[in-house]
Amino acid sequence: MRHSILTATAALALGATAAAAQEVHVYNWSDYIDEDLLTKFEEETGLDLVYDVFDSNEVLETKMLAGGSGYDVVVPSGTFLKRQIQAGAFQKLDYDQLPNSEHLWDVIRERTAAYDPGHEYAVNYMWGTTGIGVNVDKVTEILGDDAPVDSLALIFEPENMEKLQDCGVHFLDAPTEMIPAALAYLGEDPDSHDPGVIQQTEELLASVRPHVQKFHSSEYITALANGDICVAFGWSGDVLQARWRAEEAENDVSIAYNAPKEGALMWFDMMAIPADAPNPEGAHAFINFMLDPVNIAKASNYVYYANGNKTAQKYLVPDVIGDPAIYPDEKTLENLYTTTPYPAKVQRVVTRLWTKIKSGT
Amino acid sequence: MRRFLLIALPYAWLLALFLVPFIIVLKISLSDIALAIPPYTPTLDLSAGWDGIKRFFAGLDFENFVFLTGDDLYWKAYLSSLRIAVIATAITLLVGYPIAYGMAKAPPHWRPTLMMLVILPFWTSFLIRVYSWMGILSGEGYLNQLLIAIGLIEEPLTILNTNIAVYIGIVYTYLPFMILPIYAALERMDESLLEAAEDLGCSRITAFWLVTVPLSRSGVIAGCFLVFIPTIGEFVIPSLLGGSRTLMIGKVLWEEFFNNRDWPVASAVAVILLLILIIPIILFQRNEQKAREADQ
Numbered sequence: 250m251r252h253s254i255l256t257a258t259a260a261l262a263l264g265a266t267a268a269a270a271q272e273v274h275v276y277n278w279s280d281y282i283d284e285d286l287l288t289k290f291e292e293e294t295g296l297d298l299v300y301d302v303f304d305s306n307e308v309l310e311t312k313m314l315a316g317g318s319g320y321d322v323v324v325p326s327g328t329f330l331k332r333q334i335q336a337g338a339f340q341k342l343d344y345d346q347l348p349n350s351e352h353l354w355d356v357i358r359e360r361t362a363a364y365d366p367g368h369e370y371a372v373n374y375m376w377g378t379t380g381i382g383v384n385v386d387k388v389t390e391i392l393g394d395d396a397p398v399d400s401l402a403l404i405f406e407p408e409n410m411e412k413l414q415d416c417g418v419h420f421l422d423a424p425t426e427m428i429p430a431a432l433a434y435l436g437e438d439p440d441s442h443d444p445g446v447i448q449q450t451e452e453l454l455a456s457v458r459p460h461v462q463k464f465h466s467s468e469y470i471t472a473l474a475n476g477d478i479c480v481a482f483g484w485s486g487d488v489l490q491a492r493w494r495a496e497e498a499e500n501d502v503s504i505a506y507n508a509p510k511e512g513a514l515m516w517f518d519m520m521a522i523p524a525d526a527p528n529p530e531g532a533h534a535f536i537n538f539m540l541d542p543v544n545i546a547k548a549s550n551y552v553y554y555a556n557g558n559k560t561a562q563k564y565l566v567p568d569v570i571g572d573p574a575i576y577p578d579e580k581t582l583e584n585l586y587t588t589t590p591y592p593a594k595v596q597r598v599v600t601r602l603w604t605k606i607k608s609g610t
Numbered sequence: 611m612r613r614f615l616l617i618a619l620p621y622a623w624l625l626a627l628f629l630v631p632f633i634i635v636l637k638i639s640l641s642d643i644a645l646a647i648p649p650y651t652p653t654l655d656l657s658a659g660w661d662g663i664k665r666f667f668a669g670l671d672f673e674n675f676v677f678l679t680g681d682d683l684y685w686k687a688y689l690s691s692l693r694i695a696v697i698a699t700a701i702t703l704l705v706g707y708p709i710a711y712g713m714a715k716a717p718p719h720w721r722p723t724l725m726m727l728v729i730l731p732f733w734t735s736f737l738i739r740v741y742s743w744m745g746i747l748s749g750e751g752y753l754n755q756l757l758i759a760i761g762l763i764e765e766p767l768t769i770l771n772t773n774i775a776v777y778i779g780i781v782y783t784y785l786p787f788m789i790l791p792i793y794a795a796l797e798r799m800d801e802s803l804l805e806a807a808e809d810l811g812c813s814r815i816t817a818f819w820l821v822t823v824p825l826s827r828s829g830v831i832a833g834c835f836l837v838f839i840p841t842i843g844e845f846v847i848p849s850l851l852g853g854s855r856t857l858m859i860g861k862v863l864w865e866e867f868f869n870n871r872d873w874p875v876a877s878a879v880a881v882i883l884l885l886i887l888i889i890p891i892i893l894f895q896r897n898e899q900k901a902r903e904a905d906q
Contacts, residue, residue: 307869314649314871336645422869463771463853593645600870605683608857 272297273531276312276320278518279304279467280490281375283551290538296531304467305423313338313523320523321532324374327364327517328425332590339370339521346533347372349540357557361517363587371519372536373557375486375549378515378577378585379426380508382473382481382488386501387416391479399507401434404482405453410460417478422464424603426514427454429588430482433512440588444598454606464607470494476502485574486554493553506574508581515585517557632884639877640670650873674878683862684879688886690857694773694848695841698780702837703830705781706788710829711822713789714796725793728786740779740850747775747851771853779847784840788833795829796822828901835894843883859883 279302291298301320303309306329312318313325313333325333333339344350350372357373365371383398391412397403404410410418421427429439431450441447462478469481473491481488485506492504520539522532539545545556546564555575562570569575577585591599644651652669654662678684713724731739746752747770754766769775799822807817845860852858859879866876 305869307871311649311868311871314645314647316647332645336647336649338647593643597643597870597872600872601681604862604865604870608683608687608862609855 271295271528271531272299273322273528273535274299274301274320275322275535276301276303276309276318277322277324277374278302280470280487281324281518281548281552281554283548286539286544286548289544290535293538294531294534296534298535304465306425307423317525318523319527321526321528322520322522322535324518324520327361327519328588328590330371330519330521331364333521334365334370338524340524340526340529341369342372342522342536343529343533346530347537347540349537349542352540352542352558352560354557354559357517360515360587361519361557363589364517365519371521372540374518374520374539374545375552375554375556376515376517377485377554377575378508378513379421379430379482379484380488380506380513382469382483382491382504382506384416384473384476384479385503385505387476387479388413391416398505399510401430401509401511404480405431405434405457407456407460410457413479414460414462417462417472417480418460419469419472419478419481419483420461420464421483422466422607424599425588425591427482428599428602429514429586430509433509433586439512439514439586442589442591442595444595447595447598447602451602451606454602458606458609473504474498474500474502476500486552489553489572489574508574508577508584510584512584512586515587635877635880637670638873639674639875639881640672641874642669642673643872643874648873649871674874675882677875678878678882684859684882687857687859687862688882691842691844691859692886694776694780694858695838695844698777698784698841699834699838701777702781702784702788703834706785706833707792707830709785710789710792710796713793714799721797728789732786736783737846740783740847743775743779743782743851744770747778770851773852773856775851776848776856776858779851780837780841780844783847784837787836791832791836792826792829795826799825828897828904831897832894832901835890835897839887839890839894842887 273296275298277300281302282300287298287300290296306326309323309325310329310333312320313323314336330339353372357376358368361371361373362368381398381401381403383396383403385398388396388398388403392403392409397409402409403413404418404420428447428450431453432441432446433439435449435453437446437449466483467487469478469483470487470491471494472478473481473488474494476495481491485508488504488506492506495502495504520536522529522536526532539548540558542558542560543564545558546561549556549561550564550566550569553569553572553575555569573581638650641650641652643649652666654666658665709728713721713728716724744751748754749766749768749770751770753769754763757763758766769778803821803825804817807821808814812820843860843863844858845864848856848858848861849864852861863876863879863883866872866879870876
């Protein structure tokens with residue numbers, strides 16, 4: 250009896266260390282995966298998956314640059330990826346461990362090469378645009394049938410915002426999204442790195458600031474779906490998830506997403522492995538799992554974001570592959586712009602401006 | 611030797627848990643922001659020997675402190691934190707004193723139960739208690755439902771995401787810190803002093819102001835500092851209950867650190883916050899010492 254208890258304890262202890270060694274820690278955006286895939290990954294690989302979420306590139310960057318985050322896979326957007334590669338935050342990918350990378354879509358690969366030349370450090374997870382989500386009925390009720398739902402005038406004209414205020418408007422809490430949008434509305438280059446040009450957005454943003462209920466980068470999904478707010482300036486798939494949630498709840502809330510006609514930001518979220526990742530092998534296993542066309546298609550079908558996987562397209566439901574808000578057609582593509590990382594000094598101008606806008610001082 | 615150890619131990623404690631972390635923060639506040647791991651420069655490179663140390667000190671400057679004076683956001687945040695802390699402390703005192711008084715006047719066999727009731731909320735996580743206030747105060751929350759049901763208001767009140775919600779959160783959270791020291795002072799009070807005052811012609815109310823209040827003063831002061839000091843740097847309550855218009859230095863610090871990734875400026879904000887807090891902390895220490903001397 251005594252013997253068996255000892256063996257059992259020893260086995261438990263061994264099991265515990267073995268399990269600890271085989272944990273994979275993934276840090277991804279919130280509302281960005283079909284959670285069935287997490288269980289599927291554990292079943293297929295026998296690894297323990299610890300999956301945490303964030304809703305801000307800035308917070309991820311702080312963790313990366315502090316070092317010792319303990320994560321094996323993280324998903325920064327392109328511009329942030331580029332900067333963090335320069336800071337030495339990531340290790341190179343071992344493509345031998347990523348056989349599924351053959352499915353990557355060359356169109357997206359060409360575009361993401363701007364952030365990671367040669368694709369040494371990262372592969373695309375998903376991509377999308379930043380635009381305007383509206384509660385269709387309420388906005389037409391307030392602004393009439395010709396409400397500019399596909400124009401930045403909806404959120405940057407104080408006259409419109411004042412009327413929408415009581416119904417509720419949310420902005421992303423992300424200066425790298427809001428400032429390019431404000432520049433696009435002013436007719437400037439959205440990717441301008443000139444502090445003088447960037448400063449011009451302060452007046453515009455401050456003029457609509459009093460009518461913004463909240464600056465937040467994930468709450469608007471639920472708020473839109475429940476009918477608590479009328480307008481959100483947010484990410485394409487998130488707004489479409491809100492539309493789907495409202496349909497599921499049958500609460501008579503109809504949501505629409507539009508990429509603004511003045512130009513919309515096109516962004517790419519990239520899977521990368523931190524330089525000090527505790528389990529790089531597990532990290533490669535996870536990335537390879539997400540590069541599997543069936544898996545990534547399942548994720549896209551769930552979160553309404555396009556992915557960078559060519560083969561996966563045949564597994565997408567018509568709602569996703571056929572929606573120009575998700576897979577833009579040629580005409581919409583022309584209207585999309587991309588941005589590049591700000592140099593350190595300009596970055597301070599941007600963050601300072603944003604803090605000022607948000608605190609209303 | 612024993613004596614030496616007795617004195618050295620608290621100093622070692624202070625050194626390890628206060629001075630060393632403070633010097634690290636002070637050092638970062640003198641550095642420059644950089645795109646690197648960690649995100650500031652210079653870092654001390656001991657392998658380069660004396661030259662490395664010289665280079666390290668040459669790279670430090672007070673630029674971040676100058677920067678703080680140039681941007682009115684920080685002064686406004688400090689002042690706004692001070693104002694919120696003063697008002698919240700005053701409200702906590704107004705609410706806490708009668709409770710402590712009632713506890714001290716209650717029959718002795720009730721007191722342990724009353725004490726228990728004050729301490730009981732501490733058994734639940736602070737975060738969960740603040741979250742539950744969100745459920746109570748929101749537009750569709752319990753408070754509004756109740757007020758509408760009894761016909762006091764017709765439209766729901768906007769309380770959540772305003773400074774009023776922040777005050778409610780602070781008063782609720784820090785109330786026990788106010789009640790306990792006042793209760794301790796009142797309980798020690800000799801009842802016969804009040805009888806003597808009344809015998810000498812004082813009304814009960816005058817006796818309260820002339821006898822009870824002065825005798826509970828050390829408890830009141832201790833309670834006020836225990837509420838005031840942590841409230842100034844409070845981060846959780848304003849970020850959960852306050853709106854984007856609630857300006858508190860704890861929130862600004864968090865944003866500098868996480869959103870702006872500007873550790874040097876965040877550290878400079880923290881150093882100044884500490885300097886501001888040192889004054890009330892020293893006053894608090896004096897008050898404690900006086901109370902101890904009075905006891906002996």
